[in-house]
C-alpha cells in the first residue's frame with residue numbers, strides 16, 4: 711500500500727472539491743464534535759495530517775473562531791509545494807509559528823488536542839501503525855477525527871470496479887479497514903455517516919477528471935472507456951448526480 715501523489719492531480723482534485731458537497735458536510739460534522747469537547751477558550755493544539763493546500767482547515771478555523779493566541783498548529787503533508795501553500799494560508803490563525811513534520815511518527819507524544827485526518831487515511835502505508843501514532847500524539851481529553859469512505863461510498867465502489875476489472879487489488883485503505891482496526895484494538899470511538907453529493911455537467915472531460923483524481927497514475931493500467939461508462943446510470947438532465955456518504959470515526963483519548 712503506497713501513498714498517492716497529489717501533486718500531478720491537483721487540478722483534478724480541485725475539480726472534485728468544486729463538484730462535491732463533501733467538504734461542507736465534513737466540516738459541519740467536525741465542528742459539532744470539536745465544539746462539544748472544546749467549546750471554551752482553552753488553548754488548543756491542532757494537527758492536520760494530510761492537510762493538502764490548507765483549504766479545508768482554513769475554512770474550518772474561520773468558522774471555529776478560536777483566538778489566534780489560543781491556537782497552535784502542526785501539519786503533515788507529503789507534497790512540499792502544497793505544504794508551503796498551507797503554511798501561508800494558515801498563518802493568520804495562530805500567533806505561534808506553525809510546525810510541520812514529514813510524518814506522524816515525528817509528532818511528540820501527547821502534544822495535540824485535536825488530530826484531524828480529513829480523507830487522507832486512504833493513502834498511508836499502515837493504518838494500524840498510523841492509529842497507534844495518532845493516539846500516542848493525542849493529549850488526555852483530546853480527540854482524533856478520521857473522515858474516510860467505506861464500501862457503500864460511490865467512489866470506493868469505483869475503486870473496486872476499476873482495479874477489480876484489471877485483476878488488481880485496491881492499493882488504498884478504506885473506512886472498512888479502519889473500523890476493523892479500531893474495533894480490534896478496543897479503542898473508544900464513535901462512527902458517523904455523513905451524506906453528501908457529487909454533481910457536475912456531464913461531458914466526457916469531467917468524467918475523466920473525476921477518474922484522474924480517483925486513480926491518479928494507476929489510470930493508464932485500467933480500462934478507461936469502461937470506467938467512463940460507469941457514470942451512465944448517474945445522468946440527470948445533462949448532469950452527473952451522485953448522492954453518497956462519508957464515514958467519520960471520532961476517537962477519544
Ligand SMILES: C[S@@+](CC[C@H](N)C(=O)[O-])C[C@H]1O[C@@H](n2cnc3c(N)ncnc32)[C@H](O)[C@@H]1O
Pocket residue numbers: 713714715716759760761762763765766786787788789792827828829830833834835
Ligand atoms: C483527499 S486529499 C485531502 C486534503 C485535505 N485534508 C482536505 O480535506 O481537503 C488527501 C491528502 O492526503 C495527503 N497524503 C497522501 N499520502 C499521505 C500520507 N502517507 N500521509 C499523510 N498525508 C498523505 C495528500 O497529499 C493529500 O493532501
